[in-house]
Amino acid sequence: MRLFAAVLPPAEAVDELAVAVQRLHALPGHDGLRWTGHSGWHYTLAFLGEVDDDLLPAVEERFGRAAARQDPFPLRVHGGGHFGNRALWAGAAGGLDAMRMLADRAHAAARRAGVPMEEHRAYKAHLTIARSRTGSDTDLRPYADALAGFESTAWTVRELALVRSNPPTPGVPGAQPRYEALRVWGLGG
Structure with a gap:
């Protein structure tokens, strides 16, 4: 199964961003x-890629430990940017150092659980x-310029x-991947 670790914004922030995107x-x-x-919409912390089912218990155990070591932190959707002409994104503001730390912990947890991870790069919070x-x-x-002044309501990442990323339905024009939260851990234990 294709997996990633993420911070999921609350409905209020998603709704506010949806108005700006429209x-x-x-x-x-x-x-x-x-x-x-x-x-x-989500902030990917670590992309695990295809993970064998037999590794899932170890991934879950390690992610539980990573979450327990991280205190909750403030965040808001903020501004926008782009990666060349490939992708347009909304950024984040608030507890970015804490979010980078959570991304580092998620990456390390997956690697320690036996998931072959790509080289870890500096984290850039983007949705x-x-x-x-x-x-x-x-x-x-x-x-990106039009999103520069966007700011959502702040929330606490907890x-x-x-x-799990499920592939788009084959043969359906405009179909997109479907995301399913398999497990969620509270931060700070």
Whole structure:
């Protein structure tokens, strides 16, 4: 199964971001983007990739330990950015040092559980809003600029989620991956 560790924003923050994202659809070139579904919005902490079922108990044990070592922290969806012309994202503000620490702990927990992890890179908190369609040359800078002043209501991150990514339904135009939280741990034990 395809897994990742994540922080899931609360419904209020998702709703506020959805209003801001809807305004982006008025910008030129919006049809050159594949917009992600609101129900799947999350901040990925560590991408585990395909994980054998027999490793799941060890992953869950290690993630439980990682969550217990992390205190809750404040967060809000803030601003936007892009990775080249590939992906448009909303950023985060607040307890970013704590979020980086949680990402590091999740990565280490997966590795210690026996999941072959890619080289650990510096963490950049981002929530993917859209990806460029194949062959699209949509400039994402105006979209990121339009999100620059966005700020959601703040919340306290109290959970670490292990999420399963189910592939899009084959043959259905516009189908997107479906995300399912397999397990959630409270931060701080």
